[in-house]
Amino acid sequence: MYVAVKGGERAIEAAHEWLAEARRGDPAVPELSVEQIEQQLQLACDRVMGEGSCYDRELAALAIKQARGDLVEAAFLLRAYRTTLERFGYSTPVDTGAMVVKRRVSATYKDLPGGQVLGPTFDYAHRILDFKLLAEGAPATDATEAETDEVSPAMPRVSDILDDEGLIQTEAPDALDASVGDLTREPLLFPCGRDLRLQNLARGDEGFLLGLGYASQRGFGVTHPFVGELRMGEVTVELVPEELGFAIELGEIELTECQMVNQFKGTAKEPPQFTRGYGLVFGHAERRAMAMALVDRALRAAELGEEVGAPSQDAEFVLSHSDSVQATGFVEHLKLPHHVDFQGELEIIRRLREEHAQATRVGRDTAA
Amino acid sequence: MGVLARAEPTALDQLWLEHGGDATFTPARATQTGLVMVRGRAGGTGQRFNVGEMTVTRAAMTAATGHVGLAYVRGRDKRHAEMAARFDALLQDPQQRPNLLAKVIEPLAAAQARRRQQVETKAATTRVEFFTVARGE
Known part of the structure; x- marks a missing residue:
């Protein structure tokens, strides 16, 4: 059982300040923009949109930046955001x-x-680190403007x-009046x-x-x-x-x-x-x-x-x-204060140990 | 409405300057960002299911002529939705419709078709023929 706790406001504030500092990293290194994340870390954004169950690349990129690249945390942020919005309706099934x-x-x-x-x-790539990407100022690859009149x-x-x-x-499609869970x-x-x-x-x-x-x-x-x-x-x-x-x-x-x-x-x-x-x-x-x-x-x-x-x-x-949001919530809540809960467990263990010690003493005495 | 929803917001702004005229509009309801649940079908053709939501912004604008324009556009850009709704209102006016179709909708649709063509052409450059290498004989 989890019992609510109070206190530590100043420490929490300081921890969040440090978090912001850690998120920014070395100030000598240029800051990453949300737009850069959206454009250059597209697959990370896609995973966050998927698990956050909300299609909005810009918000996914923002969540990734805020979460310091922790994609499960980012999905959590996006899932929380969507609860603030009204539902306009259901789309017709995409074709x-x-x-x-x-x-x-x-x-x-x-x-x-x-x-x-x-x-x-990535298929058919050699999976060899490309050190050209490490070199600063690597030239942007030319977008090939293929010109064909071929009809797709x-x-x-x-x-x-x-x-x-x-x-x-x-x-086969379901009946039009069937409900969709x-x-x-x-x-x-x-x-x-x-x-x-x-x-x-x-x-x-x-x-x-x-x-x-x-x-x-x-x-x-x-x-x-x-x-x-x-x-x-x-x-x-x-x-x-x-x-x-x-x-x-x-x-x-x-x-x-x-x-x-x-x-x-x-x-x-x-x-x-x-x-x-x-x-x-x-x-x-x-x-x-x-x-x-x-x-x-x-x-x-x-x-x-x-x-x-x-x-x-x-x-x-x-x-x-x-569900990563549910799973991380339940697993990670374990690190929040469970002091009262644990006190109860401590008392039980102490009592059991006492009973155990007593039983062994009695056993020894009888054997002797 | 699909063409307006798909248009680049900056392109819509520009087209409004050129063809929107000095018509005045009042919001018929507050412009709002919300969600639409995207549906798919199992196997592409079967039972419907909910894939996940997407952000959508809607606007309704009333023109001085009394026409109410409506827009639902992907994303959270309120100005985009309002611009699309304004054009939608003007397009309902029979006097303005032919001109707007020719000057606004058709060029936008053509640009969108070109963009689609570019994607398809790029995809075509990665079209591959796999050969099965038979052994023996």
């Missing part, structure tokens, strides 16, 4: 098939409509291609539908999802996945404002989508076919989208009649512990 694609790869098909587009990727080909989702052949389980409005209760599971995973801690996804690949859970498709780019978000009654476009956001394709032996009712795991996350966050897709598929074990045993297949275990 990732109409994405302006910056990157799109498939591990299952070599040749596919639209082709394989590498985009700005359509890029249908790979899963839609498999779907046409009936080889993969169909993802929202974790920001209602607590997580079990068992819960895939809508709530996906929302939970989309904002889950990247490290936690990665560990679970990795474990499922290594045999803790039965998944033998292929990346059917991984795509990243911009999609348009639409809203139907109450006062208008028709959809209007709010602008574009960057998303990463992963379609994992998994084996399924079939049941008496259904023929063998591929099943899917799905990942959709804010920004450019491939590891996160892939881990989400692995865990989504693992969590579908029960509905597909598979044996459930591994942690990644246990919805209550996964979904209750995936």
Whole structure:
């Protein structure tokens, strides 16, 4: 139990002053602007937007600066900020098939409509430290202004291609009047539908999802996945404002989508076919989208009649512990004063030790 | 409205100076930043779910003609939302509409299409052909 404490205002103030000083670092080094973080540490911003569950790159950059680069703390700040804003409504579902694609790869098909587009990727890089970046005043790389008149080909989702052949389980839309669960409005209760599971995973801690996804690949859970498709780019978000009654476009956001394709032996009712795991996350966050897709598929074990045993297949275990803001709150609260609580524990231990000592004394006396 | 929402705020300011005229506006309601929950579909086509929220700013401006312009734009830029709402009001006026479509909306839409084309062209430079190397035979 946590009992509120008072006091130490001056010390806390001094600690916060020192924190501000530490955040600034050596004053001889130029200060980092929020704009620089937004532009040059984009993937950090994307992780904070994802786990903070709020798409706003500038605010994510501000949170990173304030948190001295602690991304979990930054996600916490963003999550706290969003509670101060009114909700205008729910967007119409984004159409990732109409994405302006910056990157799109498939591990299952070599040749596919639209082709394989590498985009700005670390893949195929040598992972050797680039000391040119360390050298001060490194020249900015020239943005290549490629000029082609080539019309960009359509890029249908790979899963839609498999779907046409009936080889993969169909993802049919839910009824228009069906309710969509929202974790920001209602607590997580079990068992819960895939809508709530996906929302939970989309904002889950990247490290936690990665560990679970990795474990499922290594045999803790039965998944033998292929990346059917991984795509990243911009999609348009639409809203139907109450006062208008028709959809209007709010602008574009960057998303990463992963379609994992998994084996399924079939049941008496259904023929063998591929099943899917799905990942959709804010920004450019491939590891996160892939881990989400692995865990989504693992969590579908029960509905597909598979044996459930591994942690990644246990919805209550996964979904209750995936949120970095909740997790850090509960773990880190342990360092706050628990003095009264601990006094109680001390008294219990002292009493137990006394009883133990007495019992050994009595035992010795009887033996003698 | 999508074109105005997508426009660079500085470009809108400039276009307003050139084509907005001296029309006076009163806010129909306070300009406000809030959230929209972005939805997706499982597998891209299936069951709906909530991906996460985004910041959105909305404005409603009444023109002297009585037309009420409305705007919802991504982000927290109140001036952007108000400028978009002003243009939306003027666009409802049949007398001004053709001129504004030609001088404001079409150039903005063209600039946005060019930007999109640039991204697609850049992506095309990283399009790759993978070859499967068969052994034996």
